[in-house]
Amino acid sequence: MSQLSTRHLLGIKDISTEDIQLIFETADNFKEVLNRPIKKVPSLRDITIANIFFENSTRTRLSFELAEKRLSADVINFSSSNSSVKKGETLIDTVNNILSMKVDMVVMRHSSVGAPHFLSKHIKANIVNAGDGTHEHPTQALLDAFSIREKLGDVAGKKVAIIGDILHSRVALSNIFCLQKLGAEVMVCGPITLLPKHIGSLGVKIEHDVEKALQWCDVANVLRIQLERQQIKYFPSLREYSLYFGINRKMLDRLDKEIVVMHPGPINRGVELNSDVADSEHSIILQQVENGVAIRMAVLYLLAGAK
C-alpha cells in the first residue's frame, strides 16, 4: 500500500492501522532527509497549503510550517488574532475566502470539536486536523507513537500511561486510539475530576495514583494542565495538583526500571513535570519535537498524493 485510505486527516479514529504504518514508513524516509545537509525536497512544489489557526499555537504551527517548507510547498498562515473572525465572520466564510485564493490543503486548529469535520463537508481541499477542541490531535498522536517506536523498537506490547488532564486533552484521545491500533496497552491517570466519566469504555486502564501508574508503565506521556480549556474548577490549586499528580525525579529513582517520559508541550514546569525529569535522560521530549516535523511531512506528502 502506498496511499492513505482517506483524503483528510481528521482523526486517528478514522484511519486504519495500515495508514499509520504507511505514515511511519514515510516519516522514516523524511527523517533521513532532515538529517542531510540539504533538508529540502521538491515533493509538494506548486502545492499551496494554508495553516489556519483559530487557537493559539506555537510549536504545532511552526512544526507544520517547517514540514511544508521542507517539502517545497507554498505556505500561507492565518491566525484568529489578526483575522476577521473577531469581526463576526463565520468559519465557513473565513475558510472559503482563503480557498478562493486556490489553496490545495488546509491545516486547521480550532477550539470547537468537529470543526474540521464540518469543513471537510463543505470544501474541496485536503484537511489536516491540527487539533479540534477536546477531540483529536492526530499528528501529535502519530509523532508520539513514532517516538516510542524509535526509542523502544516497537509500540506493540508496550505499556503507556497517559498522565494528567485527560478530560480537556485532544492529545489523550488521539493517543489512546493510535496506541491501541498499534497494539499497546494504555492507562490513563489523573484526578478523578479530570478523567471523562466513561473513559473506561474505551478499553483503557484507570489509575488515580501517579506512582502506581509509573510502576506499571514503560512510557509515561505526561499532559499539561489545560487551564485555558477548563471552564470551571476541577481541582483546588496548582500547588495541590503538583504535590499529588506532578512527576519528579525522586519518583523515577524509586522505580526498579527505566521508563521513557514524554510530554506534548508546552510544559508547565513544576506543575505536571519537574525540570529534573523534563531535562533528564528519561525524557524524549525534544525527540518528539524533531519527529513532529518528519511525521507532518509524511502526512502532508501522502495526503497530497491522495487527491
Place this chain on the structure above:
Amino acid sequence: MAVLLQALRLIDSHRINPPKNFVYTGHQIVDENSSSDFPIEETIDCSDFLASKGWVDLRCMSGEPGEEYKESMDSLGEVLQSSGFVKAVLMPNTHPAVQTRNEIQFLKSKAANWFSDLIVEAAATKDTKGEDFTDILDLNQEGVFVFGDGLHPISNPDRLMKILQYLQKFDGILFDQTYEPLLALFGQMHEGLTSTRIGMKGIPNLAEDIAIHKNLEILRYSGGRLHFQTISTKGAVEEIRKAKKEGLNVTADISLYQLIFSDEDMLDFDTNLKVMPPFRGKEDRDALIEGLKDGTIDAIVSNHQPQDIDAKHMEFDLSLFGMLGLQTFLPAMCKLADEITWPLLISKITSGPEVVLGQQSDKLDSLTLFDPEEKWVFDKKSNKSLSSNSPWYNTELMGKVKFVINKNKFVKI
C-alpha cells in the same frame, strides 16, 4: 356540507378498527347510520388510509414575535395543519417572551385564521429567567391555563414551589422541561461512550434524574399540577412511575425523536441533531417505550424548534439547540409503528394530551387521515416552515397526511 368517509379505518387507543362508513356533518364525524339528516355532497374513499381523532402537540415553537424569520405564526399555522395537528401548545420563548396580556392577544389574533386550535403557554417567570413570577392571575383572565418557561427549566426550588401553589387558584398546569442546569453546563450531547469518543462535553442523565426527583418532592409538598416535558432518561421514567403510583398529580411527555435517534448519531457532527434534552442511549430508549406502554408517559410531542441556517451551519458547539419536528412527525411514527403499534402512538397524541390538558372528550369532532405508505420528499418545495433544520431535509420520507378536520374546518392536504 356533509362528506361520506367511506371505509374509514379509525385508530383508537386500543385497536385499528375495521373499515366503516362515517359522515362528516360539518361539525363532527358520526356513524353513517345515525346521519340520515345530512345530505351527502361528497364521498371520499378512505380504504387505503388510516385515521384517528385529530392530533394534539403539547410543545412547539414560533419565532414570532422577535424571530419571525425562523417561523412566523402564519407559517407555523400552515405547518401544523399540513402535519395533521388540530391543536398545539405554543411555547413562550419568543422576543419578548409571552408574559403579558399583549403577547397573548397578539398571538391569538395571529392564530385567528388558523385551522388548528392554539393553546398559549405563558411564561411562568419574567423573561423565562426562573426568577420573578409573571402576572399569572392576570394572564389567566386571557384564558391562559398552561404556564412554564418553555426551553428553560425552573430550577430554583422556591420559585417552582410557589408557582405550583399559585396556579392552584384556577387549576393551572405547570409545564417544565426539567433538568439541573449546573449539571448540564456547556454540555452539547448525551454523556456516554460516544461523547467520550468524540471528546464532546456531555450532558449526564444525572442532570435530569436529580431535577425530576427534586421537583416531585416539591410537588408532594406544594400540591398543584405538574407536567414534565420531553423527559429522556430511564431514571426520569422510574421516578415519575413511582410518583403516579403514589397518586401525585403529575403527567409527562417525550419527544418523538428520542425514539428515532440516539447519541451514536452524533458521530457525524450533524448540528440538526443537536437538541435539548439530547438524544440518549439504548437503555433510556427502552425505558421510554416501557413508560409509554404502562402509562407513565402520557404524551408524545414534536418539540418543534425552528432555527435559521446561520444558527446551524457552523461549528457544533456554537450552533443552537433545536430541530424541526412537526412535518416529519408522521414519517417518524411510520418508522416506529411496527415496534410500538399505531394505537399506542396515536393515543399519545390524542387522548394522552387531552388528559394532560384536562380536556378529555369522547366527541369525534376532529380527524386526521393519513396514508402510512405514501412517499414524499421533504425539501424546499414541500417545506411549509421558514426553517429547514431537520436531519431529514432533502430526503425521501414515508407517510403523508391526506386531510384534516377540526370542528367546522375541513382541509385536504
